[in-house]
Amino acid sequence: MADLVCVNSDVVERIRASARGMGIDSCWVAATHTHSGPEAGCSPGGAPSPPELSERLESAAMRATSAALADERDATLHTSRVRISDLASRRHLPELRAIDIPVDVLVVSSEGQVAGMIVISPVHPTVLPYDNHSASADLSGGIRRALRTPTRWVVAATGPAGDISTRHTRRGRDEHEIDRLGALVADRLRGRVLPADAPGSMTLIPPVSASVRLAAKQPAEAVIPGDGGVTSGRSLSVLEQGRRIARDLMARDHSHPYEIEVQVLALGAVTLVAVPGELFLELGERIRAGAAAPGIDVVVLGYANGYLGYLPSRDTPTSYETLVSPVAKGSGELVVAAAIDAAAELMNRRRGDDRI
Structure with a gap:
């Protein structure tokens, strides 16, 4: 867990490679999403991580991993x-x-x-x-x-x-x-x-991965007429910031889909779900409900194993979050469906291993 606004996929893979050298087959890397950490190269759709920060993250992650292994019980x-x-x-x-x-x-x-x-x-x-x-x-x-x-x-x-x-x-x-x-x-x-x-039982079932293709935002979604019903000065300022970011996104002419990976793993009677972006609370609760099973608790983690940005739902009103998102509305529901499908596959593995 890094006190950063995000962890991009390049630094995640770098840390995973070092962890494999220590005999660890799989690991997750997540950010707390603090906005008061070092610059991490975060932008809608993700970006390369600064090399110096990547080195420091890798070093810190390996030190923490070594300490955890030494204290294993x-x-x-x-x-x-x-x-x-x-x-x-x-x-x-x-x-x-x-x-x-x-x-x-x-x-x-x-x-x-x-x-x-x-x-x-x-x-x-x-x-x-x-x-x-x-x-x-x-x-x-x-x-x-x-x-x-x-x-x-x-x-x-x-x-x-x-x-x-x-x-x-x-x-x-x-x-x-x-x-x-x-x-x-x-x-x-x-x-x-x-x-x-x-x-x-603390039996670990390795992660099930689900790849999700998300359509890039269309120009019409990057426009909001007037003030959008916002009246306060602070909210208007945030909305204008969202407009500027949306215009920058459209200038990049990124028309091909984005692809992200949602992962689900079992640790004892807990199902953990990792989403590489900013999922809305209601959608996280839908994952919990859809992945639920008798005797199994479901916990959803955001900002994990990469960063795409906001993942707006189909009914989200136009706002800062939808403006700065690089993907089309309804992307959130696609992520939810992928997570639930991956959780179902995980449950099949639990049953196959007689672990429930």
């Missing part, structure tokens, strides 16, 4: 989910409309204790302002600090956060507000993150 994995009503909301709306944000936790238990956890928040970690110049993990760092203890490690990841942010719920734009929101998540998780009742 028997463990059990289970999930927990809480809904938080005052953490974030749909950011493209002009005002706050309350929404319960589902935060998933992968709980790792060892010797009757919680050894660590991976917290997946479907929220843009963008509390700090756009003109911030300090390196920061932003909200992801706040969540880590609030939950970590001397005996428990914490990884903060970002889920299907394409249309979700703290724009309407944050009370400030500084480190104090980051820590307040991190403490809010920790408080709601209190009493819900408990060690497993009994040892369970």
Whole structure:
């Protein structure tokens, strides 16, 4: 997990190659999507990663992998989910409309204790302002600090956060507000993150991959008449930024489809889904529902194993997210269908191996 706005596919493959040299057959590389990290070469459709950053990421990933292998022990994995009503909301709306944000936790238990956890928040970690110049993990760092203890490690990841942010719920734009929101998540998780009742199977079924071809955005989708019904100054500024990015995209004349890979793997009784882009929350929930099975929990991770950009749904109203996306509306539904199909194949492998 990298505190970057994205990880492009070139650096993902570089890290995977180094991991294979350590005897690791498969690994995922994901970004927290903080907007306050080093420049990662992110743009709609992905771009080459800066060479120096790639080297640093590869080195850091191998150090972390070596440390994890050295600390390897028997463990059990289970999930927990809480809904938080005052953490974030749909950011493209002009005002706050309350929404319960589902935060998933992968709980790792060892010797009757919680050894660590991976917290997946479907929220843009963008509390700090756009003109911030300090390196920061932003909200992801706040969540880590609030939950970590001397005996428990914490990884903060970002889920299907394409249309979700703290724009309407944050009370400030500084480190104090980051820590307040991190403490809010920790408080709601209190009493819900408990060690497993009994040892369970931690059998890993390797990833099932699904390739998805997505149509490039057409010129008509890069235009929004007037102000689009937006009235506030900040929202108008964001909309104009989206227009500029859309015009740049159209100038590239990228008419052939984009191709991405969605991966699904099984770890114990958990199905993990990795999407290389910014999926909207509702679509992430559709994957959960469509991939569900008795005794199996489903967790969706965004910004993983590459970066395409926003993956808008068919009914998404024209907004910053649809303007800057390189792909046509309805791409989100295609990704959902691919993820559900891959999860079905994974379930067949579970049954074939007598693992459910």
